[in-house]
Amino acid sequence: MTQHPNAPTGRIVSYAPDAAGPLTGLKVLDLSRLVAGNVLSVQLADFGADVVKIEPPEGDALRFWKEAGKELYWASYCRNKRSIGLNLRDPKAREILLDMVRTADVLVENYRPGTLEKMGLAPAVLHEANDRLVLVRISGFGQTGPYSPLPGFGTLVEAMSGFAARTGFPDREPVLPQNPLADMMAGLQGAFAVVTAVLARNEKGVRNQIVDVALLEPLFSTMGTDLAVYRQNGQVAPRQGSGSNGSAPRNVYCCRDDKFVALSASTQSTAVRVFDVIGRPELKDDPRFATNTTRVEHREDLDDALAAWFATKTRPQALAAMQAGEVPVAAIYDVADISADPHFIEREVFVEAEDEDGSYVPMHNISPRLSASPGAFRCPAPRLGEHSDDLLGALGYGLDDIRALRSAGVVI
CATH class of the missing domain: 3.30.1540.10 (formyl-coa transferase, domain 3)
Structure with missing residues (x-):
């Protein structure tokens, strides 16, 4: 009998709200939208950082990447985070954000270069409020260079990094990845950069740190020696399908059964x-x-x-x-194979998180695995503005103040 594809096969997550991790005490403000910033901040959140999503009134655009009507991307990459809704077009919302910055360790943003400055939140302004703040700026092509003003969509980076040109078969068009690969790579490298920058601040006294994360560079770094080979022989390596220019077979x-x-x-x-x-x-x-x-x-x-x-x-x-x-x-596995594979299940490569409707959402487990100071599932992905009252209360706003801010459209 075939198991229903929605039946959970992995371990069901038990949330531990008070669980500590190696990054417990690190305060992160995440203004980013979509994938790269959320991949970065979920890595930190999984290991104990207090990540607060600063969302616009309509919510982070990742919420709208739905499958079968469900916010599956949001559930997977915004677990262990809190949410406050702020209309940053309003001066009062920017004032609230600066109040939060004063006690934060990290701020992550992925506006097009120059946008933060136009909002009156330039790095100098943020660092005047808190010179210990590590400011992470994610963009498609970086904060400098002739392509810095271009939209930061991963598709453009996957096209221009050399990745697409090397993917596919020589007699067909170049192939883009089906998943947001450039964003994922940038998010993972960005999380490493945050921990490095915080270590430099804590151990070396570094202040006013800006981390420039371009989606282009992490993906280009995976292209191996293509550029060096081109420099040596003047030849552009062709697409080889699933073959390799470096080894064979x-x-x-x-196989006979079409697998x-x-x-x-x-x-x-x-x-x-x-x-x-x-x-x-x-x-x-x-x-x-x-x-x-x-x-x-x-x-x-x-x-x-x-x-x-x-x-x-x-x-x-x-x-x-x-x-x-x-x-x-x-x-060659597809997700149906993965869902039933004993190694994936026994090692808990994926786990099952209960959704609001009582169904289960399979998602990647916390990775990498630390033996003495592991990460933990503390809470599911938040509703828009779920923690606004708590966060504003911590800044000294009373219930009447919060109601007034909400009525004025400053806070969600």
């Missing part, structure tokens, strides 16, 4: 074992396949031999044979 192969596997045999000893497993030991003495360099040069011939073997085996048969021969091979 390395590709995706279709796919991925294989990588980048060392000499591994390549030799591949030839034994597919019943072609004579290939070890073939000069076309004697070294990695010659195997790359004759990649198509090598792939033909492997493809012919995989076509005679079901995926379970192919995996069993390759693994018995100590060849690195894996099934």
Whole structure:
């Protein structure tokens, strides 16, 4: 009997509101919208930072990335955070924000470069209120350079970083990633930058720190030696599908049951074992396949031999044979495979969080895993303005003041 896809298969999260983490005590104000900033701040929040989303009256645009009517992105990347709604077009809202800045450690924003200045919240203004503040500025192409004014959409960065040009097959158009890869990479690198900047402040006395996170640079840093190779030989590396310019055999192969596997045999000893497993030991003495360099040069011939073997085996048969021969091979998984896989379940790669309607939302677990000071699930993603009253109260506003601010459209 097939399990319903909405039935939880992972561990159900139990929230621990008072759980401490290695970043407990770190106060983060997150003005960002959509993906990069929220990926950055959820990394900090998962490990104990008090992250407050400063949302516009309509809410962070990530709330509107819905699937089946549900705010799944919001649930996954805004867990462990609080929310206050502020209309920053109003001078009083900017005054409230500056009051919050005075006791904050970090502020994250991803407006187009120059927008923060136009709002009257330039770095100098923020640092005048609190010179210990680490200001993180996320944009598509950075705060400087001729492309800095361009919109910071990840798609543009994925196009211009070299990533799309290297992805896909040589006889077809370049391929963009299906997920917001540039944003995700920038968010993860940005979280590292925040911890580094806070350490520099606490240990070295650094003040007035600005962290310039461009979506372009983290993604470009993953492109390996493409630029160096081009500089050496003047050739632009072509798209290779799932193959590699650096090693062979390395590709995706279709099995008899129309299921796919991925294989990588980048060392000499591994390549030799591949030839034994597919019943072609004579290939070890073939000069076309004697070294990695010659195997790359004759990649198509090598792939033909492997493809012919995989076509005679079901995926379970192919995996069993390759693994018995100590060849690195894996099934190409989709999310249905992941949802039922025992390793994902036992290791809790994903967990299940209860939604407001009583259903469960699977999401990535807290990562990386720290043995002595792990992160924790303290609360689900907040409703818009869910914590406005508490946050304003901490600034000294009374209930009547808060009602007046809400009536005036300053606070949500």
